[in-house]
Amino acid sequence: MNIGQAAKHTGLSAKMIRYYEAIDLLPHAGRSESGYRQYSSSDLHRLAFIKRARDLGFSLEEVGRLLAMWQDKQRASADVKALAEQHIAALERKIAEMAALRDTLAELAATCQGNDRPDCPILQGLEHGTCCAGSP
Structure with missing residues (x-):
């Protein structure tokens, strides 16, 4: 299967597949006589694994660790669980940070009259650093 077909099959772009090869998340593809990359069903399975891990928000480094654990049949499932729990x-933490940002912005928006007058608590909050969670 060529890279275009692999991209369509996995839902990844050809550029992303080449990138995963470049950073060694995916073994370098074999080449056809005309020089086109050729992907096996094993490659597609690995790409699907990578995509699912990325869809869950794992970093590329974490995906590499997950791939290594996936290939290592001697590893303990506790290691995989520990990575997932981390x-x-x-x-x-990110959800809490985003919720705090939403709450702060909602509070600023609620205090804004939203009329034709130029004074705006939202802009004042941005100017004075009182708008954002964790600001001084």
């Missing part, structure tokens, strides 16, 4: 904790 990722869950990071997601929870």
